[in-house]
Amino acid sequence: MNALRRNVLKGATGAGAVAVAVAAGLITPARVLAATPRAAFDAKGVPDTLKALGIASPADSKDITIKAPDIAENGAVVPVEVTSGIAGTSAIAILAEKNASPLVAGFDFQGGAQGFISTRIKMANTSMVRAVVTAGGKTYTAAKEVKVTIGGCGG
Amino acid sequence: MKQQIVKLLAGMASLGIALGAASVQASPEQDRQDLIQYYTAKYPNIKIEDYVYGTLAFDTDSKARAQYDTIMQTPPYQAVLEKGKKMWDTPLRNGKTYADCLPNGGRNIAGNYPYFDEKAGRVVTLADAINACRVAAGEAAYKLGDAATMGTLTAYMRTLSDGMLMNIKVEGPKALAAYEDGKKTFFSRAGQLNFSCATCHVQNAGLRLGSELISPAVGQAVHWPVFHGGDSLMQLQTRYANCFKDMRHVSAPVGSAKLNNLEYFHSYLSNGLPTKASVFRK
Amino acid sequence: MAEPMKIRATMQGDVADVKVLMNHPMETGLRKDAKTGQLVPAHHINTVTAKVNGAVVLEGSMAGGVSKNPFLGFKVKGAKAGDTIELSWEDNKGDKRTDTAKIG
Structure with a gap:
């Protein structure tokens, strides 16, 4: 990870500042997309993770739909699908709140990519799965509880 | 043995009488019907067809089934199936393939196994x-x-038989003896916990053992191998061996007459249900 | 050498529905080997990039919290049948993999 880039991202949470950096030739447009700082994957707890992501306090939004099983028989492969109905959605981050490091993945969209992502995540415990959506420089969030049952001798 | 079954089915008076009154051994088909009756009396809202999903059959509000359905659309273990296909397509040393050697080119045959030779x-x-x-x-x-x-x-290979109905035949006294031996293993209590297969998978199916929901014996044999936790492959007899171990029995080896006979009996119980190999399990 | 990805891309109206299955152990670094009792070193995909006809549409960052053999589904508006979709990933050990498919 490029130290300069990380500093830019850390300091510049607003889209405007990044645009300035681009204009100044500090970073190339293609790299702007990877807006998930690596350090955020090591953060413990939701507040620190959001801080590492450069997100202050995302607003709750009903326009974010999280599709995940109410009960996950197996925490190793929990399907999670996030759809953002918020216009101009440019990024979706997925957090499993009670995982040792809550941030699971971050996705940035460009071109014709829709505000939608489907993946499978590991969950250590029953917890909230949280989606954080970036749209138009603002951040929004929604969460859904997934109950994880333990064990694993099913046939 | 018979007494055990009767005890097991206590509360189901008519069944108890039926089993107790029979002076000869119940036929395999009678056994299967009795079990189905037992389950349907206990869980009238669950269709026997759904028993192929194991514990998910009891998930009537489909809360946990959602995970299964989503994973099955794009199983994470696809690479294993492809490896298996390569093995299947590769000719053996005599130039022939498995398809040349097995009945019907190896298609739609899994539901005929095990059979009595x-x-x-x-x-x-x-x-x-x-x-x-x-x-x-x-x-x-x-x-x-x-x-x-x-x-x-x-x-x-077993996916080539997906959808085939389980079709185990028990014909002739020797076959029946093998079936009865498997049945005996299934119903006999043993091991440190003094559990039989039936203690859990008949009497307590749909209830929990610790954190685990217990699957019914009917429908258990149709979906092997399974992939646990996303990609860990397990075959039916290995599962038997692990089950014995979990219940603190000493298991007979995989491929032994004891486990083969158990598989014979156990598979018979799923007769008429569609096979579907390589499914996702927790 | 990492095994190829499975990419399935189909048009649904004017939106391409893309499903990708990657082959990767996605070790968190927190798991202990059942036999040796030693921690299994972290080994996971760090970044995933998707392009349609050479233009980046999706860039993802991840770590060991994504399941083994990661699955990704996303949707691209404006893509057409016959367009080339390219997926690449890079992991924390520097291994890389790029695969392409045509949108069907």
Whole structure:
């Protein structure tokens, strides 16, 4: 990870500042997309993770739909699908709140990519799965509880 | 033995009478029907067809089924099935493929196994039939229960029979004896916990053992191998062995007459249900 | 050498529905080997990039919290049948993999 880039991202949470950096030739447009700082994957707890992501306090939004099983028989492969109905959605981050490091993945969209992502995540415990959506420089969030049952001798 | 079944089905007076009154052994078909009756009396809202989903059959509000359905659309273990297909398509040392060696080109046959081989005087599992092809072709038999060889090959091969209805036949006194031996294993209590297979999978199916929901014996035999936790392959007899171990029994080895006979009996219970190999399990 | 990805891309109206299955162990670094009792070193995909006809549409960052053999589904508006979709990943050990498919 490029130290300069990380500093830019850390300091510049607003889209405007990044645009300035681009204009100044500090970073190339293609790299702007990877807006998930690596350090955020090591953060413990939701507040620190959001801080590492450069997100202050995302607003709750009903326009974010999280599709995940109410009960996950197996925490190793929990399907999670996030759809953002918020216009101009440019990024979706997925957090499993009670995982040792809550941030699971971050996705940035460009071109014709829709505000939608489907993946499978590991969950250590029953917890909230949280989606954080970036749209138009603002951040929004929604969460859904997934109950994880333990064990694993099913046939 | 008979007493145990009757005890097991206590509360189901008519069944108890039926079993107790029969002076000869109940036929395999009678056993199967009795079990189905037992389950349907206990869980009238659950269709027997859904028992192929194991514990998910009891998930009537589909809360946990959602995970299964989503994963099955794009199973994370696809690479294993592809490896199995390669093994299946690769000719053996004599130039023949498994498809040349097995009945019907290996398609829509899994529901016929295990069967009782009169000549050999024993139960033959699908794994046995595959190994017979290997040996006839001058290759070494695969180690039964080995996930990397027999497991991977059958994980693909069995999908060629997906949708075939389980069709186990018990014909003639020797076959019946093998079936009865499997039934005895299924219903006999043993081991440190003094549990039988039936203690959990008949009497307590749909209830929890610790954190685990217990699956019904009917429908259990149709979906092997399974992939636990996303990609860990397990075959039916390995599952038996683990089940014995979990219940603190000493298991007979995979491929032994005891487990083959158990598979024979156990598979018979799923007669009429569609096979579907290589499914996701927790 | 990492095994190829499975990419399935189909048009649904004017939106391409893309499903990708990657082959990767996705070790968190927190798991202990059942036999040795030693921690299994972290080994996971760090970044995933998707392009349609050479133009980046999706860039993802991840770590060991994504399941083994990661699955990704996303949707691209404006893509057409016959367009080339390219997926690449890079993991924390520097291993890389790029695969392409045509949108069907």
